Amino acid sequence: MDDQQLKTLIDGIRSGDVSTAAALERLRKLPFEDLGYAKVDHHRCLRNGVPEVIYCQGKTVDQIKGIVERMMPYHTNILATRADASVYAAIRGLTDDCRYHDMARIVVIRPRPVGSLGRIAVVCAGTSDVPVAEEAAVTAATLGNRVDRLYDVGVAGIHRLLNRCEDLFKANVAIVIAGMEGALASVVGGLVACPVIGVPTSVGYGASFGGLAALLSMLNSCASGVSVVNIDNGFGAAYQASLINRLAAGGTAEAACPSAKDEADPSTMPTTG
Structure with missing residues (x-):
């Protein structure tokens, strides 16, 4: 149940359209x-x-x-x-x-559709990191954020990232996904004035230890404002970024929970593409 459904139930009880027994049955499962x-x-x-x-x-x-x-x-x-x-x-x-x-x-x-929160930049080091990046991007878009994808912009060719700085600077939050040594989070953290959420991935050769090397690298970032979630946790990063965006917009829990009775409108569906 969300805020709107609860208000509708209360209004129904007040108007007599919903019986006390029906309301109790609904609230019992709340x-x-x-x-x-x-x-x-x-x-x-x-x-x-x-x-x-x-x-x-x-x-x-x-x-x-x-x-x-x-x-x-x-x-x-x-x-x-x-x-x-x-x-x-x-x-x-x-x-x-x-x-x-x-x-x-x-x-x-x-x-x-759940309204339009601010921009989240999902920054991905390499193509092998895209599944985790997409988990973050789809989650963020579903929660009502505008998502900009900056993919395959890792430090092995840093000019690719610098070419997207205009998009990066528009973001309220940057989610940075990288495997190997995970250096991209520090680079982005040194460029932007917004919170950076690092997501280490399990991509890499043996000494990456399934993402542990990238995790430790991001945790030891010399750039200020970089926080880190667990290995491959694109969902967790997007959820955290969405909370930041909602607070920045002065939003409430109600804004992220449209009524379950709302009808689908294909033209306003959350988009990630």
Whole structure:
């Protein structure tokens, strides 16, 4: 449930259109709904401004379907992350109102426009880092941010990054994704006046230790204003960047949670392209 749905319920009780029994039944499920294998947090949109996100790795397809089925009546812009084609096919069996971003490995269920927050630059060192960058870009766009992609601009050819400085300087937040030695986060941090969120990736040869080298490099950045999320965590970086953008815009949780009754308008769908 989001702010608008709660207001509608209260108005319905006041006007007599909603009975006390019906309201009690609806409110009984407000904090969470126990499915046995999962407790679906319907209250999260009220608290955080974003519905509960479904992390698909480690869950069975039937479990994912059960969670999605219980969330759909009450939420829009439901993110199912680390989802493969089989997960998408299962969700499509429940609803056609979903979009699959295969590179990002994200299914967005009941996508709806949520207003326009400021710009987030998603800066990616190399093509091998693009899946993590796309996870960040799709998440950020779904949460209502304007996303600028600056891909394949790593330090091995730094002129490529400098060529995109105009786009970089427009951003409220920069998400910098890099593997190997992860130096790109420091470079961007030394160029911009906005917060930089570094995302180390597991891309690299043996001594990169599956992204540990890039993680330590970003944590030891000599540029001020660089924070770091976990290895390959494009989703976490985008969520954090969106919170920063929402605060900068003076927004509230309500702005990020359109009513579940809102109808889809293809011309205003969240776009990442």
